[in-house]
Amino acid sequence: MNEDSYQQMLAAVQAFHDKHRFRETGGEEMNYRVALMAEELGEVSACVTKGKPKSELAEEVADLLILVMGTAIAQDFDLNKAFWEKLAKLDKRDSRMINGRVRVSEFRDQD
Template identity: 80%
Template sequence: MNPDSYKDMLDAVQSFHDKHRFRETGGEEMTYRISLMAEELGEISSCVTKGKSKESLAEEVADLLILVMGTAIAQEFDLKQAFWDKMEKLNKRDSRMVNGRIRVSEFRDVD
């Protein structure tokens, strides 16, 4: 196992899905997965707002990453390719200050 290999990370998540039979037992159902991701976002928010340690934050973000990678497995899409495709789009976008914070988006001016 190479800890720097995306393929090895994806294989580890696939192995976890296989071990617990996610495909056969509802673990890959999208409504369920979305609720799990929302739960993890809440835990990430709690880490930030309650001033928890960086280690706690890292663990919660890792949970979310595992869920996102598992979603790619469940929905059978290439997350790595989707990442690079999206980065290409993002790099072509402009940024603006919105309410004192930087935003990078497809800004549409409304008349």
């Protein structure tokens, strides 16, 4: 198994888009991509709720990651940069226990 860098992964997703001519055939249209991501998230959920093996969960999460990376390609934004910027913001946030689970968010207390 290869230890791929983000740039290698992005290039592979770009090659997949090119191979199937996503830009020319509607595969990069955002409403379509959002529907595909929702479908994949449903498949991730099914793996968890039905107790499927981790290998199946990994495959569905990989599908979702490929779609997310493809969305960055389709919309021409730097997902790597956005990831690190967002993680830096999240790292500054506080966490709270809500219903017995940790939550990291921008909490806005009601006065």
